[in-house]
Amino acid sequence: MATLHSPVVNKEDNQKISTERLTPQTAYHVPLWKALTGLIMSYVIVGAFFIAHGAIGFAEKGVAARIIFFHVPCAVLSSIAYFVGFFYAARYLLKLKSEKIKPFLDDYRSAAAMELGFLFCLLATITGSIFAGVQWGSFWNWDPRETSIVVMLLLYASYLLLRAANSLKPELRARLSAVYAVVALVPAQFLIWAVPRILATMHPTTTLTDPRMTSLSYKMVLYPAFIAFVLLFIWLMQLRVRMMMLWEQHRHNAQQTMETDYR
């Protein structure tokens, strides 16, 4: 789709298409990795109930806190999504500077990553709140990680707000939101790394960094859970980007029709 913004339509092409329409379309096969996503996620759901054994330190001894397998991947993805969004935003700006082209694909990827970041952030907040209600006795405790995830949610929301406010001018919208994604990397970094460390937290901090802290049965479910969620993230992002491109193509076609019709 490198020629997204300059497709030249001429008469010959139109002729060709009308004959091509009669030929059968390429069939849809489920890609392997998408099928794998479905399988691994199903394994995680079954495993959360029948493989993982109870862990020490939970409110009720010997109970496998199953929400962990959904809460932790969501929370991790909500910060990874920002990095993905930042990466594509920065690439968009660099391309704009060096190649003097309008790399809209990177803008779409950045936006899709931010939207999914918002979604996973929301899921992490909800699952976390449920878990906190069971484990700590209150659904909201203003634990530093709880605070930072809410601010992170606000950050994603304001990115999407900035995009919505400029939706009439796609080129300006792409530039402004890319700049915001780059600048807001600073607060996002502080939210992900610094704030939970500066302030005292009730969250266990070494579960992921120190493998000795988790039992084998936990690892056997938790690590596939990460894989499943990352694959799901990639899938959703791919769908969203494709949707944006189709929408852009549709808008472009409508414009072409307008220009030829009202000549």
Added chain:
Amino acid sequence: MTHRMILMLVMAVPLVVWFGLFFYLLIIDRAMHRLENNQEGNDSI
């Protein structure tokens, strides 16, 4: 009802939700695949 059966029933809820989501995504994927194929050479709908 044994503990195991209760677990099975509880497990069924996320499993069913996930299957629903999975097939929903597959349907969208397939629809988009079709649209993209339609669009490839067709610039004047």
Added chain:
Amino acid sequence: MSGSLWYQQAVALWRKDLRAELRTRVALGSMGVFALASLMLIALSMLSLKDEVFVDALGHSHLAWDNPAKMALLWVLFCFAAFAGLSHSFVHEESTGTAQNLRLFMSAHAVYAGKLFFNFTVLGAIMLVITPIYMLLTGMQVGGIMVFVPIMVWGGMSLAAVATTVAALASRAHTSGALFGAIGLPMLIVLLVLIMQAAKLCYSAHIDTISIVKDTGGLLSYGILIITLSALSFHFVWED
């Protein structure tokens, strides 16, 4: 004729903005009135908290309305005051059409530097007036002056940097006023957390080196990073 360097242009812009500001007093007036009104509001509403005591998890009891709490509310006040007035610098240029001339005459980073220092000047003036009145009304103490002054100065600088960047982003959109507050606040919350963490150093008796580095380092690096990234990407916002 060789033209002028970017910092000379930035100083010229700063002087022009200051001259126009002293003539119309839009930013200073709105921020000043806003800050004074909220100052009164805070002082009045916190009267009842004066003798309140809370017990922390370790069993120690503290005054609820202590110096760090007063400092936190002072900074909340500054944040809102900054967001009431500092958007003016860019929105005014865009809405009156003078921005085109600036684009023709100045480089983007000169514009950013000039606007940043102008905003810092205005915010600094407000802070200089409001802080003594606030301390008088609430009885907030300075604590360690060697920590207090740098925190006030650098906190103000970081606040001005966030406000300048967000104002530049918001001024390009149709609904700049509403957008300015909404997209700036998440960035401000993080800044506030860092400032409050650093401000605790003013009032703690035993300060070890590690906590100084940890608490002021966060604030310092936050400001530096925001200014650097904004300066690097500003021309994408400014130019067409």
Added chain:
Amino acid sequence: MKISLIIKQKQVNNHSHFIPWQQVVRTQTGLRLCPLNTLRLQISNLGHRYGGRKLFQGVNLDAAAGTVVAVLGTNGTGKSTFLKIVAGLLTPWQGTVSLSLDGAALTGEKRRHIIGMTAPDMALYQELSGAENLEFFASLRGLNPDTAMLRSSLEKVGLKGRGRDLVSDYSSGMRQRLRLAVAQLGSPRLLLLDEPSSNLDAAGIEIVESVLNQHREAGHIVLIATNAPHEMEWGDVHLQVAQL
């Protein structure tokens, strides 16, 4: 969209062996000498669009020192946009604009400092006086804005004695004159005038004409976007931006 370049007079001779320090420029009044520099504005295949709307496409121009180009076209064909692209305020959708002096391409700050522009939508600061506006823009150009310099440039556009008044108290004609003074600061080698004599009286129009002649004689390039017949007359070269 079709662009036609109509050359009314003979183009500038860049390779004059006989008078190496001056070049011959032929204008309405006949032959004329101007200082030799090889300031050159080259525009090739320029096109622009707003959103999905095409404004113009395939505009070409090669103007040498001492040329006044009249950019013509009906409303909405993008004359103002064209000037903004030449000024570097807009990135064109396609095509290039290059400006070179003595064979060396001018970019970045160097380019910025040799361009002056007036346009109806380029406003001045209402809360400052005319002289203060001039002083600010002069200091941006790196000039030393002393009283004598401000007075002379105000005098040149017929605003003598009005420099201390706020721009908000100016009439629209006076604002146009002040814009002209701002655009001329530092005697820019490339002057872009978008409807320069709008809101101006007869005396003001004469000022614009004398400004044009000055720049022509100094070997500068001037682009005027216009619809007015008397402004079209000023151009040595006509560049038609027409809508099909």
